[in-house]
Structure formats: C-alpha cells, structure tokens
C-alpha cells in the first residue's frame with residue numbers, strides 16, 4: 053500500500069481514482085506549517101499540494117519514503133525542485149488543467165479593471181447610488197500586450213481578439229508563423245511598453261522574469277496603461293507599480309498574485325486604482341477537479357506502471373516515444389551495469405556515450421539517464437534513480453559526453469558506452485535486432501553476439517586450441533550449466549575473449565580455478581539485474597542487486 057498525503061484543500065471529486073484504488077491510502081490534512089508537516093511526512097509515499105504548502109529542503113530531509121510530489125496546478129515555485137531532485141523525488145504538475153480557469157479570471161480582471169466593477173460594487177452595496185465616479189474605458193480597439201504566450205497567454209489573446217482588441221505578444225518561443233496564425237503581432241518588450249493600453253503577464257516567475265515590469269519598463273509605457281497579473285507575484289515590481297499609479301502615469305492594475313501571499317501591503321490593498329483577488333486564477337470547480345484528477349491518475353501511473361508523463365524534474369516524452377524506447381531503455385540499463393563491472397568495479401572517471409542509426413532521431417535524454425543510472429547503481433544502489441542521476445554524477449565530478457553519429461556501424465540502431473578510470477576503459481556496444489531482441493555486440497575491441505542474461509562469465513584468454521573445452525569442463529565439474537558461449541578475437545593466435553551466459557551464479561572458488569587454466573588471462577563473473585523486467589520509476593522499484 054502507498055500512503056498519499058493531500059493538503060491545501062484539493063478537490064475530493066478529483067481525488068476519487070486514488071481514494072477508490074485498493075493500493076492507496078489517502079489522508080487529508082489542512083495546509084500545515086512546515087514544522088508540523090515535518091513531523092508526519094516520513095510516513096508518506098506521495099504528497100499532493102496546491103500552492104500554499106511550502107515543500108522546503110528541510111521538509112524533504114524528513115521525507116524518507118517520499119517518491120512523488122504532485123502539484124495540483126501549474127506553478128511549482130512552492131516546491132524546492134533542486135532538493136527534490138537531489139533526493140530522487142519526482143515532482144509532477146498538471147499543466148493545462150487550469151488554463152481555462154486562469155484565462156477566464158484574467159479576462160474577468162481586465163473587464164473589472166476597465167469598468168471599475170469592484171469599486172462600484174462596494175459603493176453601491178454600501179447604499180450609495182454614485183453614477184459619476186466609475187466611468188470606465190472600453191477594450192474595443194485597444195491594444196493588449198501579452199507577456200508570455202504559453203497556454204494561458206495564448207487563450208487570453210484569442211478571447212481578447214473577440215473584444216476587438218489588437219494583440220501584441222512577447223515570448224521567446226513565439227514564432228512569426230504562430231503569431232500570424234493567431235492573428236496577433238509578435239512584439240518586443242519595448243514595443244509592448246510603447247503601444248499597449250493593457251498589459252497582461254503570463255510567464256512563470258524566473259530569474260529572467262522577476263521584476264520584468266520595473267521602473268524602467270514603466271517609464272517606457274503609454275500614459276494611462278493598465279496592468280493585469282494573474283501569473284506570479286514578483287514579475288511586477290509592486291513598489292514601482294504603486295509609484296507609477298500614484299503619479300497617474302499608470303491608470304490601474306488588477307492583481308491576483310503578489311510578491312508575498314497573503315498580501316498585506318496597504319499601498320496595494322487600499323489603492324483605489326488597484327483591484328485584487330486572493331490568487332483565485334485556478335479556483336473554479338472544473339479546474340480544481342481537473343488538476344486533482346490529473347495528478348491522481350499520474351501518481352497511479354508512476355507507482356503501478358512506472359510511467360512518468362508530467363515530471364517537472366525529468367525529460368518529458370509522450371507515451372508513444374516511451375513505448376518505442378522501452379527495449380533500448382532496458383538494454384541501456386544493462387550495458388551500464390556491465391560496463392562498471394568490467395571496469396573492475398572502480399568508480400568511473402569519465403563516461404562517453406555514442407548513439408548511431410535510428411537512435412539518432414530519438415529523444416535520447418531518458419536513454420542517457422538510464423545508461424548513467426545503470427553505471428552509478430553499482431556503487432550507489434537504490435539511492436540513484438533517473439531523477440537524481442545527473443546531479444549525482446556532477447556531485448561525484450564525473451564528466452559524461454553524449455554524441456549522436458550519422459554513420460550506422462552496420463546496425464539499424466547501435467549504442468556504445470565507454471567508461472574510463474585513468475588508463476582503464478571498459479567499452480560495450482549494443483543493439484536491438486529487429487525480431488531477435490537485445491544483443492551485446494562489442495566488448496572492448498572484440499566483436500561478439502550475446503543476448504544479455506542475468507549471469508555472465510567474461511574470460512580473456514590467448515587464442516590457442518582447447519580453451520573452450522577446458523572452460524566448459526571446469527564449469528561442468530562445478531555443476532554450472534552454460535546457456536550460450538561466444539568467442540571474439542581481433543587476430544588469429546592473439547588475445548581473445550569468451551562470454552558465457554550461465555544458469556546460476558559463480559563463486560570466487562570457480563573464478564580462482566578458471567584463472568589457473570593455462571593461457572587464461574582473466575575471468576570475471578558479471579551479473580545484470582532487471583533482465584526480465586524494467587522499470588523507469590522511483591528508486592525503490594528498481595533495486596539493483598549488486599554482485
């Protein structure tokens with residue numbers, strides 16, 4: 053059974069698939085301060101939060117069982133992603149599930165700002181019939197600058213067009229072609245400042261976007277411009293905004309998000325030209341059900357099928373691509389494990405990965421992580437997973453290099469891994485043969501053809517008659533059955549290798565006897581875990597059995 057902790061008032065309907073699943077115990081708590089959460093987090097395998105719960109490094113240190121943190125929403129700025137990644141915890145979110153809610157809230161805020169609806173409501177409901185103080189402006193024929201043309205920015209732009217607005221969009225990923233298709237103009241920030249009557253923000257809060265609306269930007273805007281921020285507090289410098297409103301240069305602002313939440317700053321809250329909502333962008337029945345349902349389903353996928361779709365700290369790929377890569381992923385894991393054993397179990401000093409043929413066209417990031425995890429798992433066991441493997445390599449100071457090559461090396465697909473420490477290098481080449489499955493086709497400089505199996509014996513010997521017989525009969529004496537045997541050499545009478553698949557483990561006594569055979573230079577027992585099953589999921593699911 054997996055225990056899931058749900059905080060922050062997540063929709064109960066959206067959680068139904070988790071609650072009704074026999075493998076999950078779902079427990080709800082209100083939003084708790086970190087100190088309270090620390091006391092209980094150690095019991096849980098998954099945590100579902102909205103934006104109020106702060107998932108800090110300190111909290112994660114106490115989260116011994118935690119495999120997944122799910123943000124029922126888009127922004128993950130309340131979660132310490134780096135700390136989660138270092139701990140190998142998957143962070144997922146629900147991108148897109150609250151897009152419509154945030155879009156409609158943005159338009160509601162823009163219209164409310166233009167027509168001073170909150171101010172008029174307050175006065176009217178207080179008993180005053182004031183028809184003079186609330187003359188507004190129309191959106192029709194006005195210019196709207198949209199900063200951040202992602203999911204929400206795009207939907208806002210589409211709807212604002214129906215009001216007859218001219219749209220200027222700024223986003224590093226906005227192409228001329230997409231802008232044309234949307235019927236908007238691709239603009240620079242300066243153009244947005246110079247021409248917009250309304251400016252709405254739809255970017256995440258990053259080092260690049262923090263304070264993007266500051267004194268300097270405001271000084272370039274048209275007099276009477278109005279701002280809407282339903283994205284993240286901090287993108288607009290609140291002090292600069294208040295200054296510009298107080299001088300009359302900026303006509304007003306509609307804010308759903310704040311530098312500090314809950315907002316208490318009277319300069320914002322009591323300003324007659326600023327309207328505010330308490331971070332309500334995603335607060336619709338529909339959006340809350342959708343975000344909760346999306347992350348619940350994703351948690352089940354992760355624990356039951358080891359399939360990760362919306363991880364913030366993992367490469368993204370479609371289910372189709374994941375399925376296509378599955379046989380290579382298994383092989384990548386296996387050759388990673390073999391390479392480190394062939395390097396005489398030393399820690400790697402340098403890693404080189406080369407992809408050829410069909411693999412060149414694939415998104416190989418997951419494949420690379422899998423290979424690297426295969427290598428590191430030998431020493432780090434289940435503390436390494438696909439989430440933290442790059443961080444751990446960096447921490448260990450092990451450089452890795454990935455190359456995609458146009459040539460095909462004689463196979464439709466081929467990957468080659470070289471793991472080095474000082475003068476020693478272990479090199480393994482592998483392919484997936486159409487209809488025949490995975491094959492290891494190269495060990496160091498030798499060509500071979502070995503189907504990866506759990507128990508392998510690698511022998512380096514002189515290429516002289518009788519070696520195969522001697523090795524075979526010695527193993528027979530120890531009642532060890534040989535599954536397959538492959539030999540490889542680079543020249544007649546030189547050095548050669550033998551790779552045998554075995555039905556059971558070899559003890560050190562057998563290895564010792566083998567090395568006494570005349571002409572046999574080296575014998576090494578190798579073991580691969582995950583031969584029959586492969587999981588790309590959390591660490592506990594992929595225990596590596598070390599030799």
Ligand SMILES: NC(=O)C1=CN([C@@H]2O[C@H](COP(=O)(O)OP(=O)(O)OC[C@H]3O[C@@H](n4cnc5c(N)ncnc54)[C@H](O)[C@@H]3O)[C@@H](O)[C@H]2O)C=CC1
Nearest residue numbers: 126127154200201202203204223254255256282283333334
């Ligand atoms: N108020 C609320 O309750 C809600 C707020 N949000 C927030 O709205 C924001 C947008 O969400 P989505 O559209 O779903 O995200 P998204 O990821 O689809 O779009 C964000 C866009 O911002 C662009 N961007 C990043 N840096 C930029 C920069 N320096 N200048 C211009 N564009 C930049 C990106 O290229 C991307 O296209 C996020 O911050 C999200 O957390 C989302 C839902 C509800």
Ligand SMILES: O=C(O)CCC(=O)C(=O)O
Nearest residue numbers: 102103125126127334335
């Ligand atoms: O969960 C919420 O209400 C906040 C939504 C939000 O800000 C987001 O999804 O980024």
